[in-house]
Amino acid sequence: MATFFGEVLSVYSRAVEEDEEDLDENEEDREIRRELEEKREVCLQWNTEVSECLSSGNKLQCSEFILAVGHNATRFVSKYVVSSDNWDTVGHASLWNERNQVIAGQSREESACVFYRQKDNPSVLVCQVNCYIAEDQLFQWTEKVFACIQPRGLSVTVLSDSSVADYQTSDYLSSSSAPFLRSLHTSAFIGQPVCPSLEQPNIVTGLSAAGKTTLTLSNSYFHSNRFSGSERFVKNHL
């Protein structure tokens, strides 16, 4: 494509990557691909009690699962939810990608994806995800985690955040209007949402979206609070 200044720039599409012609893969290519896939696998590690439960064919009994995704949501949960001694660390997830270099031997406390269970009420599970999960790992993460949790009577709340600059609205939003909450819920959700529903044409992506998809298909109850804004955030109904 030529610009007005006579430069020739390559044209790119926002929808598709540059086409790669279908090259025949040889065994070496396939081996490299397999090794890359293995390296990018999501690994779940549970404590002894949970591991034994899962290996005997049972699933984690859980009535409330709270998933905090991103810095603001995880800091909120750290400060206001799991800060007391009433929580046990029961597992963590580790994964490797270009932006998330897992150090070999990293302890679960240092892991950026940790599962907590309430001591008083073991059917309440919280997960803090503070690492980048690549697009090709989102589905895997969600499937593996929800495969460990029994779906009957399960209620899932996902907390995530996004920049107010990504919020589409016909009226211009000044910085004083942030932070604010929006929510999405599955058809199985009953009760009153604590904030307005996310208006079209806004969408969610990332781990929140992957969770929503899995739960929609399993017809599970799901409610997401999504808050957009700056460093300040609102203490929600938790």
Next chain:
Amino acid sequence: MFVPSPQCSPSFRAFTLVMPAVAVGNVGQLAVDLIVSTLNMRRVGFLHTDCLIPMAGNNPYSSDKEDADELHTNAEVYTAEDLKLAVLQIRAPVIQAKSKKFCQLLVSWIKSCGFSRTVVLSSSHAYHRDDQQLRSSPLRYLVTPSMLKLSKDALEELGWSEMERVSAFPGLTEANAEPRLYIPGGGITKGLYTDSCAEDIPLAVLLLFCSEGDNVPDAFALVDHLNSWLHLLDSPGLEATKWKSPPSWSLLFGSGIPPALF
């Protein structure tokens, strides 16, 4: 792969499937939005696959507050029973390393459902056109051999241009070089087409040469072309219908402008 909606057990036997390829300008997907929105199609299920980037949002076709808060995902199937029409909408890019797998999954699903024919709406980079293509209509079509048997007469009557095969190395004259199918910017279009030929599936591709930008007019052009073949809007009661843009098309180019800018 296909998960039916609650209280739905759809049968697609003898239905026509229309689906988009995620391609330059998202034209196929915009065209499918117009079809679902205008024909008020009902969602009957989802495609649950690790091949697409996850996304979710509220009902993009909502006409009133009652159905506005219905969660929708990255790949869904809609039907219009009276037209024996099924539509697959794909709302997210295909994960590049999984495009081959996605083609195979789609072909396998199409075969298992027993669709009478499949139409893929797609697009290709306009800047790749040669001189001949620049002078002609930007619409092209492709049909698998089994689709040609079904629709030869209709396609002849429409007078559409088949997508040209091009030489692998333009400008280099080599007697042995076999012209090949090349759909730059077409995403999985070529893969779907070649896999469908191999599996003897009646499949047609309708594609438009376009560039990234405001692709809404391209979507209207593509869906008008599709309608001239499938006559989707020719049913009783729909003759005077115009294509209806869904509410999700609002603010395509961003939010309101800050007044302080002026």
